[in-house]
Amino acid sequence: MTGSIERSFHIHPGGALTGHLRVPGDKSISHRAVLLGAIAEGVTEVEGFLEGDDALATLAAMRHLGVDIEGPVEGRLRIHGVGLRGLKAPSAPLDLGNSGTSMRLFAGLLAGQSFSSELIGDASLMRRPMRRVTDPLALMGADITTAANGTAPLRIVPVNEITGIDYAMPVASAQVKSALLLAGLYANGPTRVHEPAVTRDHTEQMLSALGCPVSRQDGWIEISGPARLTSTRIKIPADISSAAFFLVGASIAPGAEVVLEGVGLNPSRIGVIEILQRMGADITIDPDPSGGGEPTGQLTVRHSPLRGIEIPVELVPLAIDEFPALFVAAACAEGETVLRGAEELRVKESDRIAVMAEGLSVLGIDVEPQADGIRITGGAFSGGQVHARGDHRIAMSFAMAGLVASGPVQIDGCAEVDTSFPGFVELARAAGLHIETAEEQK
Numbered sequence: 001m002t003g004s005i006e007r008s009f010h011i012h013p014g015g016a017l018t019g020h021l022r023v024p025g026d027k028s029i030s031h032r033a034v035l036l037g038a039i040a041e042g043v044t045e046v047e048g049f050l051e052g053d054d055a056l057a058t059l060a061a062m063r064h065l066g067v068d069i070e071g072p073v074e075g076r077l078r079i080h081g082v083g084l085r086g087l088k089a090p091s092a093p094l095d096l097g098n099s100g101t102s103m104r105l106f107a108g109l110l111a112g113q114s115f116s117s118e119l120i121g122d123a124s125l126m127r128r129p130m131r132r133v134t135d136p137l138a139l140m141g142a143d144i145t146t147a148a149n150g151t152a153p154l155r156i157v158p159v160n161e162i163t164g165i166d167y168a169m170p171v172a173s174a175q176v177k178s179a180l181l182l183a184g185l186y187a188n189g190p191t192r193v194h195e196p197a198v199t200r201d202h203t204e205q206m207l208s209a210l211g212c213p214v215s216r217q218d219g220w221i222e223i224s225g226p227a228r229l230t231s232t233r234i235k236i237p238a239d240i241s242s243a244a245f246f247l248v249g250a251s252i253a254p255g256a257e258v259v260l261e262g263v264g265l266n267p268s269r270i271g272v273i274e275i276l277q278r279m280g281a282d283i284t285i286d287p288d289p290s291g292g293g294e295p296t297g298q299l300t301v302r303h304s305p306l307r308g309i310e311i312p313v314e315l316v317p318l319a320i321d322e323f324p325a326l327f328v329a330a331a332c333a334e335g336e337t338v339l340r341g342a343e344e345l346r347v348k349e350s351d352r353i354a355v356m357a358e359g360l361s362v363l364g365i366d367v368e369p370q371a372d373g374i375r376i377t378g379g380a381f382s383g384g385q386v387h388a389r390g391d392h393r394i395a396m397s398f399a400m401a402g403l404v405a406s407g408p409v410q411i412d413g414c415a416e417v418d419t420s421f422p423g424f425v426e427l428a429r430a431a432g433l434h435i436e437t438a439e440e441q442k
Helices: 027-038 053-064 100-110 131-139 174-184 202-209 240-252 271-278 317-331 343-347 352-362 392-404 415-419 424-431
Strands: 005-012 018-021 041-047 068-073 076-082 117-120 143-145 154-157 166-168 189-194 215-217 220-225 233-235 257-264 282-288 296-302 336-339 366-370 373-377 384-387 409-412 434-441
Touching: 005 392, 005 415, 018 424, 027 041, 027 053, 027 076, 027 100, 027 174, 027 202, 027 233, 027 240, 053 068, 053 100, 053 415, 100 117, 100 131, 100 154, 100 174, 131 143, 131 174, 174 189, 174 202, 174 220, 240 257, 240 271, 240 282, 240 296, 240 317, 240 392, 240 424, 271 282, 271 317, 317 343, 317 352, 317 373, 317 392, 343 352, 352 366, 352 373, 352 384, 352 392, 392 409, 392 415, 392 424, 392 434, 415 424, 424 434
Parallel strands: 018 257, 041 233, 166 189, 384 409
Antiparallel strands: 005 409, 005 434, 041 076, 068 076, 117 154, 143 154, 189 220, 215 220, 257 296, 282 296, 336 373, 366 373
């Protein structure tokens, strides 16, 4: 029986990132393009689709639901939409791999279907909490259950109808919001979701582009169902979450200057830029008015001394996926950086507060993890061996730390990097990171 592959990164210090780079397409938008294009009427053409494991899991699951999708070929898809009621019962559980976004969004999409379904994933995904999605879906009338501890498998049984609700999210979450809006497409009456802080709005943007009216006022997002979606062309920008590693790497390493092309600059996603600029990063933004759909632009970043800050709580949801990289920036900054209000980081692909604190400590940085955040005192990275615990963003963040370490850095548990950033090693190496990989059959 074939086991899994264990991959490690080996970083030799002394590199400096330079050049013009384009990171892969936005993962969040790639998921939504497949989900919404599939239930639209007509053919939706997609450009810039992320061919990473997470987005490909969404693609495979949609094919199992009976949707004809051509591609991907060089990031291009042709999705033959089946309309709101055209999905078919899958013949087996839908395996969503490591993708929490896929599982939560499919939970909403499938809650109003006329057939039963089951959602599963890899060992990491099967440990992640799901009741914050399934509980409000149950309030809409969905018959959806979890394991006893609130994790997958999710089992969904058809009901006569689901009904729109008013739901105030206790914690800001784009995934929960999106799941409820997807269910709202099938619900009778309006579905209104209130978010306590602004989160990424790619679902709302794409619903509007596909012809579903979306109302937004005073923190409430509203749609009315049953709804009808019409196909369109979708151009997916480069993922700012992937660009974040190079923003940080270029900021901390002397002699660096990087131009990142075609990056998505949706206002609900640029918290990482604002936080880095508050820390003193030298980042220039050149918007591209021809990007089409989502706002895009070119980012130029040069090395600059950083200083520690207290991260404003209102920026936390706008940078939630970028904090592992930001922790590396904080470790290189003069003084203290304090993060609060980020308890969401403890239920990602790993407990990102605990795992980053562990690795930063190994590399000689003074850290104080807290229940909802962390305190990091800037210092100098030593060499050492850290473990990413199978979390792709942690692996890539520590790779950037290796730029300025005093000795080699080994990062174990890196096999999942392809879930969000296929080609990371090759692109980083071409940009000047001294990175090698090693694999071992387990």
